[in-house]
Amino acid sequence: MSRTESRGTGFIPVSPPTLADVAERAGVSRQTVSNAVNNPDLLRPGTLERVREAIEEMGYSPNRAARNLRTRSSQLIGLRVLPAQEGTANAMMDRFVHTLVDTSAEAGYHVLLFAGDNDDPVGGYDHLLRATAVDAFVVTDTYLGNPQAAWLTEQRAPFVAFGRPWDQPQATHPWVDVDGAAGTRLATEHLIEKGHTRIAWIGWRKDSPIGEDRRAGWLGAMHDAGHPTTGLASRVEDTVQSGAEAAAVLLDESAPTAFVCASDTLAMGVLHTLWIRQLAPGRDIAVVGFDDSQVAQVFPVGLTSVRQPLEDVAVAIVRALESLLGHVHEPNPGVLLTPTLAVRESS
Amino acid sequence: MSRTESRGTGFIPVSPPTLADVAERAGVSRQTVSNAVNNPDLLRPGTLERVREAIEEMGYSPNRAARNLRTRSSQLIGLRVLPAQEGTANAMMDRFVHTLVDTSAEAGYHVLLFAGDNDDPVGGYDHLLRATAVDAFVVTDTYLGNPQAAWLTEQRAPFVAFGRPWDQPQATHPWVDVDGAAGTRLATEHLIEKGHTRIAWIGWRKDSPIGEDRRAGWLGAMHDAGHPTTGLASRVEDTVQSGAEAAAVLLDESAPTAFVCASDTLAMGVLHTLWIRQLAPGRDIAVVGFDDSQVAQVFPVGLTSVRQPLEDVAVAIVRALESLLGHVHEPNPGVLLTPTLAVRESS
């Protein structure tokens, strides 16, 4: 049966060439073509070249579904995306996804996005898993109480987490995270070097382990330098408004000369208060944010910000994924990376 | 042969249940189970329930690879992502991807991300296409001279473009776009309503059809209102710096009381100049941006901005995709949606 069909002026390919088509063209068996693709070492150089020529000429590419069915793998990595939400710093996630896609591609994987909401945190995972639609998952929202890591572990599903298992010290799954404390320490030490001694902290409420971690970096650097911290710390919601209010209170009560914030959002709030009070960021009061978001970069007065090494995170995650899927024993399940400081006019 | 294997204390499922497993359990043939999943109407209610129970109990989900192989479809939509680039307004793309994932999910599709760079614009497409790894593509960067739409058309590959075929008036592929001119007209009329008559335009260089389109909206609204435009338009690069400089020149030479910008980036530049000159956005000078980016929302003085209806775009794209893949004749290949205006303090 012909694989092409006559219509109008020319021949229109009805379906892509298969292994059998290439085999016929090259005058070998199907298996030899398969070997040419997957185990070229097994072929005699002459045969290999002949097959490769046929592959080239016909534009052959192995059918994914057939290969997936046979090898029981999809070369797909699942990544859940939450419903689009406004105003939050998901620009960071954007950067991460980009680098993850690039890095995965180098390892022969594609990234499959699937929808999810917090009402049914594992639904999407469960479905893809049972359908063997993906080989593994990358889990990004590992905040306190998130059941995904535990659930996936229980299902024996391969996955790598971006984020430490804060509330599960006994967890053994591989993870990659950024050392937030090191980041805020970097920021604080940068300000100390600039001569600041009264450096305030604006962070999140106590129930966020990530927030506590970042706070610890500021606290540690201040203690090490022998600077007081009493009355210089504030814990608020992660909104511009809260940041602005916290900054106003701190300025009135504790007269800091610099602010380190747990997020760029809070830092924007600080900048807002400075603007209202006619204080110049960088000259009168220094401000450092966290995440090096779009906003930090594009803001007229560039905002100094702690920058997560997302490219390195993606590389580490893909590496962990590879050893996980290749059943290679990975000695250290956790990788902690150090952020850098993007210094701009605000400090 | 057993599908479970004894190890240690319990039984560990080695592979998910198949159609045959469910059929055996329910005491029917495999085909009946398949029908229960895909054509439930064909079954007698009693049988259907029995099969459904078995499916539920065993946690059965059809194997994707097998189904894909048989049906010659993957239920996957390919979306190319460019390498992570800094500073640009990809926050918009982020919002789009989120809504696209959500909308696709409702239609039974997942989104497959693949890497691509501008050196080889069609490489990634070609590979996925020949491997029949995706059913269709969503093409987003339809700027002038982009060869993807033409190439995909030539390959007879199903795809929907987000963006009009500006430079290919004869193109017949389905596309969805946002009416930029209507957006800037909305912005301009909003300012006119507020009493402004000298409204300046800061846009992109002439080689961008999108930029020219947005400019036309401003121009049309000004003409319709009978306001002069001479000396009030500027064409620059899409950077904060360029926006700031253009605003300074316009303020000096033409004394506008309001600015409409082709992007939030340019609007940020305007705000910077206003800040330097101690002019209050919204009170002294009104500013409107385009894209309703993160920056516009989080900026201390909220930036009024034209907001693209990305949710509607995603819905329209998925709809077009469905009719494309369902071989349903779609009468109108192009869908043009109207943006809205997110009004904030800056106007």
Next chain:
DNA sequence: TTGAAAGCGCTAACAT
């Protein structure tokens, strides 16, 4: 080094 046979899990077509 190459080829033949088998089968992954599913669904379309046909038969009952």
Next chain:
DNA sequence: ATGTTAGCGCTTTCAA
């Protein structure tokens, strides 16, 4: 309304 047969395109045995 349900069962039987065949085969999607590939890779993993195994044989030559």
